[in-house]
Amino acid sequence: MADETRQSKLASAKKKLKEYQQKNTPLVNTGTKKKRKVKEESGQDSLSNDRHSPDNIKDLLKVLVSDLSHSNGVALPSLDRNQGSAPGGDLNENSEENKPLSSTESLRQLSQQLNGLLSQSSSPYINGDSAIMPTNEKELETRNQELAAALDSSTLENTQLSAKIDELTKQTQDLTDQLSKERKDFEQKFIKDQAAMREQLQVHIQTIGILVSDKSELQTALSHTQQAARQKSGEVEELSSRFQASRQRVAELERTLSSVSSQQKQHEKYSKDLEKERDSLKIEVYRLNKIYEEVKQESSELSEQLRLRLLENSTMKMNIDELNKKLEMADLMIQQFSSQSQSPDASQQLHMAMEEKIQLESQMSQLMESIEKLKAERDQYAMQIQEDGKIWKQRTEQLISQVKALSEEKENSLTQIQELEALVLELQNRPVTMLSQESAVQAAPQERGHTEEETNALGEQVRALQQEKDDIGVQLQTQIRDNEQLSRLCQEQEDRLLELERTVQRFNDENVDRQQILEDMQSDKATISRALAQNRELKEQLAELQNGFVKLTNENLELTNGLQSEQHVKKELVKKMSKLQEDLHEVKEQMEVKVAEAKTLHDQRDQYFTHLQQYTTAYQQLAIEREDLHKQYLIQTQLMDRLHHEEVQGKAQLEISQQELQQAKDNLARLSMENEELKEELGKRENVNLSTLPRDQGDGVESSTVSEGKQNSQIIIPEDFESREEMVAFLTSTLSQLQRERDEIALQLKEQKRQHQAAIQQAVHLRSEQQLHTMAVTDASGSTVPIEIHEALRTSMEKLQARFIEMMQANVELKERVEELEHRCIQLSGETDTIGEYIALYQNQRAIMKQRHFEKEEYISRLAKEKEEMKVKLSELQNLVMQVVTERNEWYNKFLQSQQNPDLIAGNVESSISAERRIELNATDGGEMADISLMDENEVPPQSDEERKPHHQEDATTQQIMQLLQEIQNPQAGPSSFLGENPCVPFFYRLDEKDEIKIMVI
Known part of the structure; x- marks a missing residue:
């Protein structure tokens, strides 16, 4: 279009020259009158005919200069000043009448025409007033040739500059294509990373569901959680200080890339230190294994x-x-x-x-x-x-075994009471038989009819025998009662001895179980220590992961800054191109500057490419580390599930043990009541025996009566215990009460033993007296003691001896039983302390686990809120970027149109450069072309309002984009920042099929 308009103007100039020639040709024939007419028609002042030709030549030279200037973007002026008001119509008419010609051909034709005019005008001026010298013609010819050469050189330079401008436009087009391609790749990466983040969010939601299910169980220990909260507040302060330190560290990383290598060296040193610690721990484990062996x-x-x-x-x-x-x-x-x-x-x-x-x-x-x-x-x-194998399960088993032993003792005592009742009945029936036999023996001599003296003697003998029989019967009753008591005590001692033998056997059997339990405890301790070490490692890895997130956000911001800088560089290139079009005199210098800038841009692009390659390698390494961290996180979740399962099993065992303890308490209460009932029954029976069978003769043997003034020991078992320590204290008190009762029974046994020995000595003494008395009676009367009485006495003595032996054995067994009970009391006192310690440890562990779950929930909720805010900001940023891209495309299209139509660019470039140095591509219509006058070339029309509106719109969008970027970089400035003092943006990254990094902001 620009070439066509230029050629049309040249054609119009040529036409006007022809008209000028036609007007000047009749001047040669007609003389001065026609010269005056030409002067009047041309509208010039009253000048001589010899001065019109140089003025016209000057006009033609100005037309040539304007053509040269317009070839570089300036519009051609019309030869007539009065035609400036309507240039459009003249252009259209001239374009229809004449065909376009090249600039060199038009100049040659003009030079020929000028030579013809000069040759034609020289002949009539020979005789006239002002004749032109041949030297002036030669100078004009040489001047014309110089102008033609200068015109050719300028055209060549113009073509070279246009070629360079085309190359620069191609380069800008390549850069825009590359930018669009990178933007598309970035969007694809963003979508893939968003899908990965959604998957991770699903996994996090599942974990949140598991944690919420456990939340109801962890709301029981509020005091412990408060302490843990205080501790965590201190840890939060420490973490905030660490975050500040990490921010400083990130700033240092942004300043220098060399610190990355130093950090890698530090990590290597840290790994070496960890390996050293691992070796030392292995040595310590080996030492502990030796100690265990x-x-x-x-x-x-x-x-x-x-x-x-x-x-x-x-x-x-x-x-x-x-x-x-x-x-x-x-x-x-x-x-x-x-x-x-x-x-x-x-x-x-x-x-x-x-x-x-x-x-x-x-x-x-x-x-x-x-x-x-x-x-x-x-x-x-x-x-x-036992000191090596004290655990809670053994304590409960021991309590159950004690309850069982008490129940067995109760059953044995019941059987003994029944046996004693049967013996008492038998002994009560024996005197009746003996009286019947004596009545039969007395009736036989009365039937024989002795004399009164014999009857008197026999009566006295009978009375004496009856008295002796009564005495022997009383002694027999006392001996029977003592024998019954001794037999009962001996039976109890035998039962206790058997029970002690059983406990010894059970103790031997439980030694193996204790050793196994000790091994299990040590293995559990080892697993717990490993779990704690893994927890510490995971905490450190999470801290490293957060630092990596901060680094990646900073690198993302650097990439955005790089893109902005590239866009800014492109805008500057556009400005420089517009300057090239505006300033033709400084084209060469500006082209050299642009070539240098293009080289620097290529170098920068190469540097950016190398930096991107380095970043891709670093991102690949970080992706591998993230996969390793994910695996370790899965292992940690499995360990947490296992610990939770073990915690549930511990709770179940604790409930079972509480039920068993409740049963043991019920059994203890029941046994104590039954013991009290048995004591009451024994006291009643002894009182009955003492009341029915008194001692008539003071033989020195005291009757063993149970003191009724003794208070009956009753064990009142409460329904609910406030704590485990209260329960253990109650059990120890009951055991001590039972021990006191046992000591009292042992004292009663010693007293009965002493009385029994005195009874034996008295029985021996009575027996010797009885033998002497029977010998005297047999010598005096010639009669003997009945055989039944002798056999009864003999059997009673044998029973007495057997009971004595059994009583001695029972005494030994009682001592062993006392020692065993003391030993068990010591065990119980030690085990109650360990129970309290285990309970405290368990509660502390539960409080710590609850606090960790609470922190996880809070952190996840905070991340979700920040993600939603970041999504909104990114959507706004994307819309604004798309708006800027559309505006840039519109300006770029206008710029291409202006490249194709250089004549459409008005002379308002200098004013646009001075007005805040904005980017203007001068998208004016073809009908609004300004005329260039030879007198007022510096006059520039004012800039329209329509040209200023896109700049304001672009400024508003850029301000919004910069504001959003500042909010993303500094979330503290926003009204709802959940990150506290940390201005970093969390995001994820991964590699796609093309080994390109895709960054996804949460």
């Missing part, structure tokens, strides 16, 4: 010593049995000596038997002391073994 060997040695002690104990028991047998033989010998009344040395043999009995008792006491020593040593070894 040594402890195991010591426990095996102690178990072997315990086994040997048990063997010695069994041998001692065998010796005791042999001594008991010897004692029985001695008692039999005493009985034989007592029955043989005719032997003169019976008293001596009895005395020897008593001495042997005393010796045997002393030996038995020595053996008992040795047994007690062995038991003490056994208890010490047992204590050493």
Whole structure:
């Protein structure tokens, strides 16, 4: 278009020259009159004819200069000044009449025409007033040739500059294509990263659901959570300080790239330190394993010593049995000596038997002391073994075993009471039979009809015998009562001995279980320590991940700044291109500057490309690290699930143990009530026996009566315990009360034993007197004692001896039982302390877990809110960027149109440069072309309002974009920032199929 308009103007100029020639040709024939007419028609002042030709030549030269200037973007002027008001119509008419010609051809034609005019005008002026010298013609020809050469050179330079401008436009087009391609790739990466983030959000939502299900269980310990909250507040302050330190560190990383290598070196050093710590921990584990093996060997040695002690104990028991047998033989010998009344040395043999009995008792006491020593040593070894294996389950089992033992003792006591009732009935029936036999013996001599003297003598004998029989019956009743009590006590001692043997056997069986439990505890401790170490490692890795997020956000901001800088560089290129079009005189210098700037841009592009490659490699490494962190996070979640499962199992076991403790308490209460009932029944029975069978003769044997003034011990079990410590205290108090009752029973047993020994001595004395009395009666009357009475006395003495032996054994068993109960009390007191410690540890762990879950929920909710805000800001930013892109495309299209139509650019470029140096591509219509006058070339029309509106719109959009970028970079300035003092933007990244980084802001 510009070439066509230029050629049309040249054609119009040529036409006007022809008209001028036609007007000047009649001047040669007509003379001065026609010259005056030409002067009047041309509208010039009254000048001579010789001065018109140079003025016209000047006009033509000005037309040529305007053509040269217009070839570089300036409009051609019309030769007539009056035609400036309507240039459009003249252009259209001239374009229809004449065909376009090239600039060189038109100049040649003009030069030929000028030469013709000069040659034509020289002939009539020879005789006239002003003749032109041939030297002036030569100068004009040389001037014309110089102008033609200058015109050719300017055209060549103009073509070269246009070619360079085309190259620059191609480069800008390539850069815009590359920018659009990068933008599309960035959008694709953004969509893929958004999909990945959605998947991660689904995983987080599932984890949130699991955590919410556990939230209801963790609302019981508010006090512990408050303490944990205080601790966490301190940790938050520490974390804030760490965040500030990390921000400073990020700033340092933004300043220099060399710090990345230093950080890598630090990480390598840190990994080496961790490896060293791992090696040291391995050495410590090996040392602990050695210590554990040594402890195991010591426990095996102690178990072997315990086994040997048990063997010695069994041998001692065998010796005791042999001594008991010897004692029985001695008692039999005493009985034989007592029955043989005719032997003169019976008293001596009895005395020897008593001495042997005393010796045997002393030996038995020595053996008992040795047994007690062995038991003490056994208890010490047992204590050493039990101190290594104290756990809560064993305590509950011991309580249950005690309850079972009490129930068994109650059943045994019931059976003994029934047996004693049967014996009492039998003993009550025996005197009736004896009276019937005596009445039959008395009736036989009355039927024979003796004399009164014989009857009197027999009556006296009968009364004496009756009195002796009554005395023997009273002694028999007392002896029977004592024997019953002794038999009951001996039976109880036997039952307790059997129970102690069972407990020893069970204790031996439980030693293996204790060792297994100790191993399990140590393995659990090892797993807990590993879990804690993994938790610490995961915390450190999460901190590193957050630092990586901050780094990536900063790098993203750097990339955005780089894009903005590239856009700014492109805008500057557009400005420089417009300057090239505006300033033709400074084209060469500006082209050199642009070439230099293009080279720098290429260098910068290469540098950016290398930086992008480095960033891609770094991003790949970070992606690999993120995958490793994700795997470790999955492992941690599995460990957390396992710990939660173990916690649920612990709760179930705790409930079971509480139920068992409640059952044990109920059993204890029931057994205490039954014991009280049994004591009351025994007291009643003893009172009945004492009231029915009193001692008529003061034989020195005191009746053992139960003191009724003693307060009945009742164990009141409360329904609810406020804490486990209260429950343990209640159990210890009940055990101590039972121990006191046991001590009282042992004292009563000792008293009864003493009374029994006194009764035995009195029985022996009475027996010797009875034998002497019976011997005197038989010598006086010639009659004997009945055989039934003798057999009854003999059986009662045998029973008495058997009861005595059983009572001694029961005494030994009672002592062992007392020691065993004391040992169990010590165990219970130690285990209650460990129960409290385990409970406190468990509550602290639960409080810590609850606090962690609460922090996770809060952090996830905060991230969700920040993500929503960032989505809104990114959508606004995307809209504004699209608006800017559309505006830039419109300006670019206008710029292309202006490149195709350089004549449409008005002379208002200088004013646009001075007005805030905006980017203007001068999109004016073709009909608004300004005329260039030869007199007023510097006059510029004012800028229209329509040209200023897009600049204001572009300024508003750029301001909005910069404001959004500042809000994204500095979320503290926003009204609803959830990140506190951290101005970083969280985002994720990954590689696509083309090995390109895709960044996704949360």
